[in-house]
Structure formats: structure tokens, C-alpha cells
Amino acid sequence: MKWKDAMITLGALAAMAVVSVWAYRNVTRPPQDLCRVCNRTLHAGVTYRLDLATGKEDACCPRCGMHYQIEHPGAIKKAWATDLDSGEFIPAESAYYVEGGDIAHCAVQSGALQREPQGVSVREFDRCLPTLVAFRTKQEAEGYQRQHGGQVLNYQQAMNEVKVL
Ligand SMILES: [Zn+2]
Known part of the structure; x- marks a missing residue:
């Protein structure tokens, strides 16, 4: 046959x-194109950069980066968020953040379904959600909020939110 x-x-x-x-x-x-925390691909506009004693580490979004900061207190010399509007790095402490907007910048590609060897599973926990994006000014953050929803936070408030979730 x-x-x-x-x-x-x-x-x-x-x-x-x-x-x-x-x-x-x-x-x-x-590996340099992947988030240090969740292994997702980095996306321009939402990358969060950490200066460590050992070098630079990039996270795919402020939420992942802040997770890293919380889990490694003292290891971070300086944190940089990306201003979504300009794509430029800005000091994380002086940035404003919008949490929970309707665009999942870093979860777009993988979605809620995950392929695993034993089949397809629904991800119940996602490190990158709720979404967190950064802006240079409060006005820019509020402009984004008007279009995409969510709440405007300063650095300390954003850190507190990430600690809880
Ligand atoms: Zn990540």
C-alpha cells in the first residue's frame, strides 16, 4: 500500500x-526579549526596567516589575517605567499609572487559554492583570483612563495594589 x-x-x-x-x-x-518575571515577550510602550547591582532586567509591564521589586527588596538600584505615550523610560517613582484599563498590553498574545502538554487549561491567575500602564504626567494618565477605564494611581499606590494582587 x-x-x-x-x-x-x-x-x-x-x-x-x-x-x-x-x-x-x-x-x-x-532570553533578553522575555520578561524577567513572567517570561512573556516584552512589548514596547509598557516595558519596566530595573537597574540591579548585576545589570539591567526588563519586565513586560509595571505590574511584573513591581512584583520583582517586592520580592527582591533592596536588590533594585533604580526602577524605570515606560511612558506609554512617548515610549521613553521615566523614573518609576515619579510616573502615574492606570490600573485595570481595557487593553491587556502584555497578555494580548497568550490570552486566558494556555496550551500545556496535558491539554488546554484556563489561566486563573495572571501576573500581568489587572493591567498596569505608566505615564509621565497625571494628565496623560487621566486621558488614557477616559478612553480605557481603570483608576489612576501614583507610584506608591500602584506598589500597594501590586502587593495585594
Ligand atoms: Zn511579565
Whole structure:
């Protein structure tokens, strides 16, 4: 049965291709492009940078970065948030934040469903949610809030929220 053999070969090749693509996307991606905390890809506009004694570490969003700060007290020399409007790094302590807006900047790609070896599971806990984005000024934060909802917080308030969730 040549036809059947051909189908089996084709099936095996397809399986190998799928595995290679998966491995390329999940295993061999350069680590510097991933969030230090949740391993998601970094996105311009919401990256949160931490200056440590050992070098710089990037987190995919202020929420992840603040988690790291809370879990490693004393390890951070300086924290930088990205101003969503300009894409520039600004000192995290002087930034204003909007929590809970309707755009999940860093959860867009993975969504609530997660593929795992044993099947598909719904993620109940997400480090990046509720969303937290940073702005240079309170006015910019309030402008975002008008469009996307959520609440405007200063640095200390944002840290307190991250501690709770
Ligand atoms: Zn993250």
C-alpha cells in the first residue's frame, strides 16, 4: 500500500515541522526579549526596567516589575517605567499609572487559554492583570483612563495594589 506509506511519512514530517516551530518559538527565543518575571515577550510602550547591582532586567509591564521589586527588596538600584505615550523610560517613582484599563498590553498574545502538554487549561491567575500602564504626567494618565477605564494611581499606590494582587 504505497498510498498509506506516503500518508504516514507525510504525517511524520508534519509532526516534526510542528514540533520544530514550537521549539523555535518557545525554547530558542533569545532570553533578553522575555520578561524577567513572567517570561512573556516584552512589548514596547509598557516595558519596566530595573537597574540591579548585576545589570539591567526588563519586565513586560509595571505590574511584573513591581512584583520583582517586592520580592527582591533592596536588590533594585533604580526602577524605570515606560511612558506609554512617548515610549521613553521615566523614573518609576515619579510616573502615574492606570490600573485595570481595557487593553491587556502584555497578555494580548497568550490570552486566558494556555496550551500545556496535558491539554488546554484556563489561566486563573495572571501576573500581568489587572493591567498596569505608566505615564509621565497625571494628565496623560487621566486621558488614557477616559478612553480605557481603570483608576489612576501614583507610584506608591500602584506598589500597594501590586502587593495585594
Ligand atoms: Zn511579565
